[in-house]
Structures are given as C-alpha cells and as structure tokens.
Amino acid sequence: MTTMELLERARGAKTAMALADSEQKNRALLAMAGALERHQGDILAANEQDLAAARGTISEVMLDRLALSPERIAGMARGIREVAALPDPVGAVLNRVERPNGLVIEKTAVPMGVIAIIYESRPNVTSDAAVLALKAGSACVLRGGKEAHRSAAAIVAALQEGMAEAGLPREALQLVEDTSRQSANELMAARGYVDLLIPRGGAGLIRACVDNAAVPVLETGTGICHIYVDRAADLDMALDIVENAKCSRPSVCNAAEVCLVHRAVAGEFLPRLRDRLTRGRDHPVELRLDPAAAAVIDGTPAGPSDFDTEFLDYILAVKVVDSPEEAIGHIARHSTGHSDCIVTGDEETARRFLQAVDSAAVYWNASTRFTDGGEFGLGCEMGISTQKLHARGPLGLQELCTFKFVVRGSGQTR
Amino acid sequence: MTTMELLERARGAKTAMALADSEQKNRALLAMAGALERHQGDILAANEQDLAAARGTISEVMLDRLALSPERIAGMARGIREVAALPDPVGAVLNRVERPNGLVIEKTAVPMGVIAIIYESRPNVTSDAAVLALKAGSACVLRGGKEAHRSAAAIVAALQEGMAEAGLPREALQLVEDTSRQSANELMAARGYVDLLIPRGGAGLIRACVDNAAVPVLETGTGICHIYVDRAADLDMALDIVENAKCSRPSVCNAAEVCLVHRAVAGEFLPRLRDRLTRGRDHPVELRLDPAAAAVIDGTPAGPSDFDTEFLDYILAVKVVDSPEEAIGHIARHSTGHSDCIVTGDEETARRFLQAVDSAAVYWNASTRFTDGGEFGLGCEMGISTQKLHARGPLGLQELCTFKFVVRGSGQTR
Numbered sequence: 001m002t003t004m005e006l007l008e009r010a011r012g013a014k015t016a017m018a019l020a021d022s023e024q025k026n027r028a029l030l031a032m033a034g035a036l037e038r039h040q041g042d043i044l045a046a047n048e049q050d051l052a053a054a055r056g057t058i059s060e061v062m063l064d065r066l067a068l069s070p071e072r073i074a075g076m077a078r079g080i081r082e083v084a085a086l087p088d089p090v091g092a093v094l095n096r097v098e099r100p101n102g103l104v105i106e107k108t109a110v111p112m113g114v115i116a117i118i119y120e121s122r123p124n125v126t127s128d129a130a131v132l133a134l135k136a137g138s139a140c141v142l143r144g145g146k147e148a149h150r151s152a153a154a155i156v157a158a159l160q161e162g163m164a165e166a167g168l169p170r171e172a173l174q175l176v177e178d179t180s181r182q183s184a185n186e187l188m189a190a191r192g193y194v195d196l197l198i199p200r201g202g203a204g205l206i207r208a209c210v211d212n213a214a215v216p217v218l219e220t221g222t223g224i225c226h227i228y229v230d231r232a233a234d235l236d237m238a239l240d241i242v243e244n245a246k247c248s249r250p251s252v253c254n255a256a257e258v259c260l261v262h263r264a265v266a267g268e269f270l271p272r273l274r275d276r277l278t279r280g281r282d283h284p285v286e287l288r289l290d291p292a293a294a295a296v297i298d299g300t301p302a303g304p305s306d307f308d309t310e311f312l313d314y315i316l317a318v319k320v321v322d323s324p325e326e327a328i329g330h331i332a333r334h335s336t337g338h339s340d341c342i343v344t345g346d347e348e349t350a351r352r353f354l355q356a357v358d359s360a361a362v363y364w365n366a367s368t369r370f371t372d373g374g375e376f377g378l379g380c381e382m383g384i385s386t387q388k389l390h391a392r393g394p395l396g397l398q399e400l401c402t403f404k405f406v407v408r409g410s411g412q413t414r
Numbered sequence: 415m416t417t418m419e420l421l422e423r424a425r426g427a428k429t430a431m432a433l434a435d436s437e438q439k440n441r442a443l444l445a446m447a448g449a450l451e452r453h454q455g456d457i458l459a460a461n462e463q464d465l466a467a468a469r470g471t472i473s474e475v476m477l478d479r480l481a482l483s484p485e486r487i488a489g490m491a492r493g494i495r496e497v498a499a500l501p502d503p504v505g506a507v508l509n510r511v512e513r514p515n516g517l518v519i520e521k522t523a524v525p526m527g528v529i530a531i532i533y534e535s536r537p538n539v540t541s542d543a544a545v546l547a548l549k550a551g552s553a554c555v556l557r558g559g560k561e562a563h564r565s566a567a568a569i570v571a572a573l574q575e576g577m578a579e580a581g582l583p584r585e586a587l588q589l590v591e592d593t594s595r596q597s598a599n600e601l602m603a604a605r606g607y608v609d610l611l612i613p614r615g616g617a618g619l620i621r622a623c624v625d626n627a628a629v630p631v632l633e634t635g636t637g638i639c640h641i642y643v644d645r646a647a648d649l650d651m652a653l654d655i656v657e658n659a660k661c662s663r664p665s666v667c668n669a670a671e672v673c674l675v676h677r678a679v680a681g682e683f684l685p686r687l688r689d690r691l692t693r694g695r696d697h698p699v700e701l702r703l704d705p706a707a708a709a710v711i712d713g714t715p716a717g718p719s720d721f722d723t724e725f726l727d728y729i730l731a732v733k734v735v736d737s738p739e740e741a742i743g744h745i746a747r748h749s750t751g752h753s754d755c756i757v758t759g760d761e762e763t764a765r766r767f768l769q770a771v772d773s774a775a776v777y778w779n780a781s782t783r784f785t786d787g788g789e790f791g792l793g794c795e796m797g798i799s800t801q802k803l804h805a806r807g808p809l810g811l812q813e814l815c816t817f818k819f820v821v822r823g824s825g826q827t828r
Contacts, residue, residue, distance in 0.1 A: 015746075015770060097791050103780055105790055112802055113772065195802055211628060216803045237825040244827035332429075354820050356429060358527065366517055366823025375828065376519055376819065377511045388526055388609055388816035389630045390804035402802035405790065406768050409780025411651040413658030414789065 003186045006174045007114070007193040010139040013172035014113045017139050022088035024166060025135055029084035032162030033077040036127065039158040040073050046154035047123065054147045058121075065122050066148055076127040076155075079380075083131050086379045089397040090137040104408045109401045111137030113195035116187045117382075118209065120201040121145040126152045129200070130159055130173055132382050136400035141194070143176040143183055188213035196400070200383055203310075218395065221386025222310045223253035223338035225368040228327040228353070230344035231264040237365060238269065238343040239276050242316075244367040245341070246277065246285060251312045253384055254339050254371040258307060258317045260327045263292070266320045270296045273318070283314045292320035307334050324349050328356045335359055337386045339368035360386055360393040417600045420588045421528070421607040424553040427586035428527045431553050436502035438580060439549055443498035446576030447491040450541065453572040454487050460568035461537065468561045472535075479536050480562055490541040490569075493794075497545050500793045503811040504551040518822045523815045525551030527609035530601045531796075532623065534615040535559040540566045543614070544573055544587055546796050550814035555608070557590040557597055602627040610814070614797055617724075632809065635800025636724045637667035637752035639782040642741040642767070644758035645678040651779060652683065652757040653690050656730075658781040659755070660691065660699055665726045667798055668753050668785040672721060672731045674741045675707070680734045684710045687732070697728045706734035721748050738763050742770045749773055751800045753782035774800055774807040 020028075036043070047068040054066060095107040115133040117140070119125045126142060133140035144152040152175055160170040176183045187194055188209060197217045199209040209217050227245055229238045245256035261269055274297045277285035287299035288306045299318070306317045307330075321327045324342070331340050341363035342353040350364045361371045371393060373381025378396030385391045391399035434442075450457070461482040468480060509521040529547040531554070533539045540556060547554035558566040566589055574584040590597045601608055602623060611631045613623040623631050641659055643652040659670035675683055688711045691699035701713035702720045713732070720731045721744075735741045738756070745754050755777035756767040764778045775785045785807060787795025792810030799805045805813035 018772075019769065099789070099791060103784060103789075110772070214625060216801065218803070234825070240825060240827050248828060355433065358432075358524070359818065361819040361821055363821045364823065366821055366826040367828055369828040370517060370821065370826070371819075375513070375517075377513060387630065389632070392816055393819050402806055404773065405775040405785075405807050407775055407777045407780055407784065409778065411648070411654060412780040412784070413654050414662060414781055414783040 001177060003176050003178055003183045006176060007141060007190055009171040010114050010141050010174050011193050013169040014111070014139045016169050017134070017137050017172050018111045018113075020137065020168060024168065025088065025137070026084045028163050028166035028168045029080050029131060029135065031165040032131065032159045033080040033084075035158040035162035035165070036073060036077045036080070036155065039154065039161075040070060043073060043151065043154040043158065044068060044070070046150040050148055050150045058147060062121065062147075066151070068123055068151060072124060076124050079128060080131050083135050083380055086135070086397060088135070089401045094403055101412050102410060103412055106406045107403050108406050109398065109403050112400060112402050114139045114141060114193060115196045115198065115400065116141040116143065116190075116194045118143045118184055118187060118197070118199045118201070118205065119145065120205070121148045123148050123151040123155060125200060126155045127159065129198075129382060130156070132380060132397060132400060134163075134172065136397050138195070138400065139172040139174075141174045141176065141187070143187060144179070146179040149179050184208075185212070188215060191215055198382060218385055218391060219387045220383030220395070221253070221338060222336050223255070223384070223386075224258065224308065224310050224334060224336045225254060225256045225338055226258045226260060226331050226335060226340045227256050227368070228260040228321075228324070228331070228340075228342045229262060229265065229269055230324060230342055230346065230349055231262040232346035232349060233262075233265065233343040234345055235265065235269050235272065239272060241341065241343055241365070241367050242273060243276055245369055246316050247281075247283070247314070248369055250314055253310075254368050255312070256316070256341075256368055257309065257311050258319070258334070260319050260321050260330060261293070263320050263322050266293065266296055270318070274299070277316065286315045288315060288317045290319040293318045310336070324353060328353060331357050331359075338384060339363065339371040341366065341368050360384065415591060417590050417592055417597045420590060421555060421604055423585040424528050424555050424588050425607050427583040428525070428553045430583050431548070431551050431586050432525045434551065434582060436504075438582065439502065439551070440498045442577050442580035442582045443494050443545060443549065445579040446545065446573045447494040447498075449572040449576035449579070450487060450491045450494070450569065453568065453575075454484060457487060457565065457568040457572065458482060458484070460564040464562055464564045472561060476535060476561075480565070482537055482565060486538060490538050493542060494545050497549050497794055500549070500811060502549070503815045508817055515826050516824060517826055520820045521817050522820050523812065523817050526814060526816050528553045528555060528607060529610045529612065529814060530555040530557065530604075530608045532557045532598050532601060532611070532613045532615070532619065533559065534619070535562045537562050537565040537569060539614060540569045540589075541573065543612075543796060544570070546794060546811060546814060548577075548587065550811050552609070552814065553586040553588075555588045555590065555601070557601055558593070560593040563593050598622075599626070602629060605629055612796060632799055632805060633801045634797030634809070635667070635752060636750050637669070637798070637800075638672065638722065638724050638748060638750045639668060639670045639752055640672045640674060640745050640749060640754045641670050641782070642674040642735075642738070642745070642754075642756045643676060643679065643683055644738060644756055644760065644763055645676040646760035646763060647676075647679065647757040648759055649679065649683050649686065653686060655755065655757055655779070655781050656687060657690055659783055660730050661695075661697070661728070662783055664728055667724075668782050669726070670730070670755075670782055671723065671725050672733070672748070674733050674735050674744060677706070677734050677736050680707065680710055684732070688713070691730065700729045702729060702731045704733040707732045724750070738767060742767060745771050745773075752798060753777065753785040755780065755782050774798065
C-alpha cells in the first residue's frame with residue numbers, strides 16, 4: 001500500500017475514533033495488550049529477523065535498543081494497561097461560560113484527527129506511541145526505522161487485532177510500509193491528512209521535520225540542562241542534585257550537562273564536586289572546566305563547544321559565575337529550553353531565577369531528572385516538548401488533543 | 415535600521431517585558447492611549463500623506479480602510495484602555511500539583527517572548543496588535559503594508575512615547591522599516607528571535623507564512639461557514655439565523671457562505687428564505703442553488719467552486735441534503751473549520767452534529783457571527799485561529815502566552 005493510500009484510510013477512520021467512547025477505547029486497549037502477549041512468538045521471530053539483518057551494520061548499543069525479549073513485550077503490554085487506566089482526555093469541558101444573551105459556550109477537548117509519528121529503531125515506541133494517540137481519540141500513522149520494520153509490523157498486526165476485537169476500525173492504526181526518506185517527506189507534506197506530526201528521535205530528524213513540514217509539528221527536543229549552584233546553596237544538597245542529574249541516567253534529555261557555580265562557593269564546592277563525581281565510581285564523570293574552575297580543581301579544559309553540547313554521557317561542563325544574573329544570562333544563551341535548576345537557600349534569588357529562565361521546566365532545589373510525564377503526574381508521555389506553542393514540557397494525553405468551542409443557543413442572532 | 419538589528423533590539427527588551435508587573439504594563443497602556451490622542455495631529459498628517467500617495471493606485475474600499483479620522487484615533491485609544499482593564503494573563507497558575515515526594519509543580523502562564531505580526535493596510539491594526547502583544551508580556555515587532563507605512567510609523571512613535579513614560583523600554587515595540595517582501599521573509603526565517611509570528615490578512619499572506627516560516631506561526635484563517643437547517647428546525651428561527659449570519663456583515667470571516675437544507679423542509683423553507691434574503695433589501699442576496707434547490711426556487715445555478723468559496727459578499731450557496739449525515743459529510747469536505755451551525759429542535763441530531771463537525775466553533779441554534787473574542791467573553795482578540803495546535807477560535811490574551819512548569823523542591827533527587 002502506498003503512503004497516500006494508507007493516509008486516506010487513516011483519515012477515513014478518524015470519525016469512528018472521535019465517536020468512540022471511553023469504555024470502547026479502553027476495551028480496545030486491553031484487547032491490544034492481550035493480543036501483544038498472545039502474539040509474543042510472532043513478534044520475537046520478526047525481531048530475530050531484524051536483528052540478524054542488522055548485525056554488523058549497526059553498533060552494539062543500537063542492537064540492544066532494537067532487541068525484544070519476553071520481558072520487554074510484557075513491559076509494553078503493561079504500559080498499554082496503564083494508559084487504559086488513565087482518564088479519557090476527550091470531551092473534557094475546559095471552560096464554560098454563559099453569556100448575557102443566553103448562549104452557553106463550552107471549550108471542549110476533542111481529538112486531533114490523525115496523528116503521525118516518525119521514529120527510529122526502538123520497537124517499544126511502536127506500541128507506546130500508537131496507544132497514546134488512540135486513547136486521545138485520534139487515528140495513528142506510524143513510520144518507524146528500517147532496522148525495526150519487521151518487528152514493528154508484527155507489533156502493529158497484533159495491536160490491530162486487539163482493536164478489531166473491541167469494534168474499532170483496524171484502519172485507525174497504520175504502519176507505513178516504505179521506510180525510505182520519501183515516506184517521511186510524504187508525511188511532512190500531507191496537508192489535509194495529517195493533523196499533527198511528532199518526530200521522535202535525534203536532532204537531525206527533528207530539525208528536518210520542523211524545517212520542512214507543511215503539516216503541524218510538535219517538536220520533542222534535546223536537553224542541554226543546567227544546574228546553577230548559588231552562593232546561598234546548601235552544598236550537600238547541591239552535590240546530591242548535581243550527582244543525580246548527571247549520573248542517574250546520562251543518556252536521557254533531562255540529564256544535566258552543565259554546572260554553573262557561584263564564585264563565592266567555588267573554592268569549597270568544586271573539590272567536593274570532583275570527589276563526588278569521580279572517586280570510586282564505575283563511570284567517573286569527566287569534568288570540562290572553564291579557566292576559573294580549572295584554577296580550583298583538575299580536569300579537562302573546556303573547549304569552545306562544550307557549553308553547547310548535549311553530551312548524553314558521563315561528561316559535565318563546569319563554569320564559575322559572578323552572580324545569579326550571569327548564570328541567567330549564560331542559560332539564556334546556551335540552554336535548549338528544556339530544564340534548568342537553581343540550588344539556593346535564598347528565596348528572592350530563586351524567585352528571580354524561576355521567572356527569568358525561559359525553559360519548559362525551571363527548578364528550585366530539585367533534580368532536572370523529574371521532567372517526565374510520569375513524575376509530573378501525567379501518567380505517560382509522548383516526549384518532552386521544547387517549543388512554546390501548544391505544549392511545553394511532557395506531552396501527555398491532554399496535549400495530544402485539541403479543543404473546539406461548542407455553542408448552544410435558542411435562536412440568538414447578533 | 416535593518417530588520418535584523420531591530421529584531422536584536424526586540425529580543426533584548428523581552429526580559430524587561432517579562433519582568434514588568436501588571437500595574438506597570440497597565441500604566442504603560444494608559445500612557446500609550448494618551449499619547450495617541452496627544453499626537454492625533456501628527457498621525458492624521460502622516461495618514462494624509464499615505465492617502466495622497468495611494469490615491470489612484472488602490473480601490474476606494476482600500477482607501478477607506480487606510481483612512482484615519484479623529485473618531486478612528488479615539489476608537490484606537492478606547493480600545494487600548496479596554497485592554498488595560500482586562501486581567502493580566504501572565505503569571506496565572508494553570509495547574510498545580512503536589513507530588514508524593516513533596517515537589518510542588520505549577521504550570522504557569524508566561525510570555526511568548528517576541529511576537530511578530532505581519533499585516534496589511536489597516537492602521538488600527540498597528541495599535542490593536544501592539545497593545546495585545548505588550549499586555550501579554552511580549553516584545554512586539556510589527557510589519558505593516560507599504561500603503562500605510564507613514565501612518566503606522568506615526569502611531570508607533572506615539573505608542574513608544576507612552577511606553578517610555580511608564581518606564582518600559584521603547585525597544586519592546588518595533589516597526590519594521592522595510593515594507594518589501596524581503597522583510598516578511600526575514601521575519602519568517604528569524605529562528606531564535608521571533609517566538610511567535612501571526613499573519614493577519616488575506617489567504618495568500620497566511621499561506622505564505624504557513625508554508626515558508628521557520629518560526630512558529632499562528633494561522634488566522636478564512637471562514638467558509640455553514641448553516642444546516644434540519645428537518646426538525648424551527649423555520650422562523652432558521653430564517654433569522656441565516657439572515658443574520660449572511661447579511662449582518664458579509665465581509666467578515668464568521669459570516670455564513672453556505673446554507674444546507676434538509677429535503678423534508680426544503681419545499682416550505684426555500685421560498686421563505688428567498689423572500690427573506692431578497693425582497694425589499696438594500697443589498698438583496700444572490701442565491702447560488704444546487705439542482706435540488708433550483709427545482710424549488712429561482713436563483714443562479716451554483717458553479718463547481720461555489721461551495722468552496724469565501725464570498726465575503728451578499729452571495730449564499732444553497733444545497734438540499736437528505737440527512738444530517740449528508741450535511742456533516744458536506745461540511746467535512748468543504749468547511750474551512752471556522753464556524754458551522756445546525757438549526758434543529760432535535761437534541762440527539764444536534765448532539766451528533768456538534769460532535770462530528772470538526773471546526774473551531776460549532777453552533778446549535780445560534781448565528782455563526784458570534785465567533786469573536788468579545789462575544790466569547792475574552793474581551794479582545796488578535797484574530798480567529800483555524801488551526802488545531804495551540805489555539806483554536808478567537809485568539810485572546812491567554813492564547814498569546816505560553817506556559818512553563820515551575821518546580822519547587824527541598825533537595826529531591828530521582
């Protein structure tokens with residue numbers, strides 16, 4: 001099937017999805033979880049073919065991301081059941097006014113229509129993304145990476161079976177067959193078919209979508225996250241926060257990449273930071289130091305790009321600043337607008353930092369690692385938005401919906 | 415000053431705007447209204463130059479849109495004072511959760527940063543757009559049409575004087591000097607400078623922005639609005655609503671362009687509709703009829719594009735349908751997603767129509783002319799959005815803001 005034929009079918013299924021009530025959607029989700037488990041053998045066999053074809057062509061890390069196991073499939077099914085248990089975002093009345101002329105105006109959450117997701121090689125994204133889009137009442141078009149295509153096709157076949165069991169149209173979930181660049185371009189150009197396009201993957205993919213798409217895009221962004229340790233910081237707390245934000249999972253977008261330290265505490269804090277991040281660790285952190293930090297502790301001199309790099313690794317850029325204002329200015333120039341933190345005991349300094357830093361999440365005395373749909377209480381997420389339109393921060397079910405104004409009258413004219 | 419220099423200055427002023435409190439912003443708005451009135455003579459003189467240069471090159475209607483008068487300037491000043499009286503959207507806590515780990519997470523409305531507006535020749539847009547952007551805490555870059563440039567420059571000079579009186583930076587309000595196509599392209603390309611671009615004008619301008627902009631765009635759309643007269647309609651009410659939606663102001667986007675009539679009532683309704691819209695009127699409405707309607711009343715046979723045209727004139731396309739489902743299907747194919755209405759006494763039919771029609775505003779028994787910021791109780795608007803991301807329907811002050819998550823902790827790590 002061509003990509004356009006498939007988009008035509010998805011568009012044809014969107015009214016049925018919009019009219020499905022919560023009970024029917026949840027019944028479908030539970031059937032989809034069951035079908036995934038029932039078809040575990042087919043899915044693992046398809047995944048084995050993907051792995052065999054990919055061996056030697058991609059790195060061990062990438063092979064690991066591609067590999068499925070009974071445990072990983074069970075995790076996908078569990079994730080689906082968790083989404084089924086979340087409240088339905090569709091139909092929520094976000095605002096209601098009764099006007100003096102008697103008109104009742106309800107701003108009501110409604111599905112987007114067709115949500116397309118372009119992603120890379122992790123097979124579990126196939127199930128996560130599909131389930132969130134469908135729960136939000138939209139038809140879903142998935143375009144995954146070439147390496148994982150057989151796995152994705154087996155997963156989608158199982159999910160479609162579950163949808164059909166609950167009386168939802170299989171056509172509402174589509175996997176693009178063509179995994180070449182052309183199909184991604186077709187999705188980006190599909191005005192009138194795709195109501196929302198979400199790229200999930202590396203910076204290059206996201207940039208291509210933002211620059212080229214003629215359809216609406218939600219940008220899930222990269223994170224150059226900062227921790228500013230103020231002169232009024234509790235240094236024990238600051239050490240805990242920097243260690244957690246850097247080391248608990250360095251490969252994710254809410255991990256810290258830069259530590260800014262006030263000059264008044266640099267002499268005491270930096271040696272303790274070096275000890276905490278390097279001594280006796282399985283993965284000692286490489287510190288890349290600006291000249292003022294290098295005057296206090298040993299480390300790698302920071303290069304010109306080190307304050308503009310998402311390391312996603314056990315590397316931390318460190319810089320000494322003279323004031324909270326200098327920290328705020330540095331963050332304005334170098335942050336990707338994801339998550340930035342101040343550690344301080346001074347309430348007024350914190351207030352200014354929280355107001356002046358223009359990022360999706362701004363923290364006072366807590367690790368940036370909390371920027372996450374689950375940690376924010378949304379139950380799930382489709383990624384973290386670093387754009388300012390529509391959705392900023394974790395993309396939960398609400399953010400996958402739009403709204404309309406439903407106006408009820410009794411013959412009013414103007 | 416080049417457009418890039420001017421964007422640099424606007425960006426430099428955005429922190430001052432974001433930190434301005436409600437009292438200071440409102441003081442500035444009142445001073446801006448006063449300055450407009452004080453400089454009425456300069457503004458009218460500049461406008462006279464614009465008019466002199468434009469005479470003979472543009473139509474009488476366009477000249478009328480371009481012309482200012484003491485009354486129109488007074489209206490602009492009154493509009494500014496009304497915006498000053500509206501609640502400040504910035505700082506509103508949209509959602510607050512306290513997590514089990516003690517983190518307090520507040521989703522807080524914050525300014526966009528720099529809002530750029532590309533518009534055409536109506537000088538009052540200069541003041542309306544600037545004031546809304548500034549009240550929403552953003553710096554504002556205006557790029558108006560060539561014909562109105564002297565008028566716009568005089569208005570902006572007065573407004574800047576008012577801002578300075580209240581201690582806000584003049585740089586937060588900028589008028590682009592270059593009125594060629596190049597400056598519009600520069601604004602569309604200005605990633606990192608323009609946080610939100612709003613085109614206000616004809617379909618061509620809006621299309622160019624949506625297709626070409628690398629910065630986030632809010633699309634203010636055209637309106638092919640429908641009134642569906644159901645078999646269960648109160649026909650007197652239906653006549654009032656169609657007359658109002660078509661004739662009260664045909665040049666605006668929320669005016670109706672198409673009337674769909676259920677076959678069961680077409681024989682009774684259509685002759686009354688013809689009488690109501692044509693007899694004894696200063697501007698009789700031209701009816702463009704599909705074959706089934708033409709079998710009942712006289713009128714112009716509808717051409718192939720008449721159900722896809724925003725007439726903005728005393729013209730109404732009329733079609734007979736066999737069911738509410740056919741009406742919903744026709745609207746799905748032909749509506750621009752602005753405002754569509756059903757007139758019926760049947761609650762279940764109304765419910766299905768309101769749910770199935772995918773437009774910014776859906777009406778039951780009321781005129782589409784109510785889709786308007788003032789009528790919806792927003793107090794003002796920057797246009798009507800027909801897109802689904804971020805804002806749909808009237809763009810009020812809230813929609814000119816974004817939000818961020820402000821997270822307060824006591825040393826939490828994950």
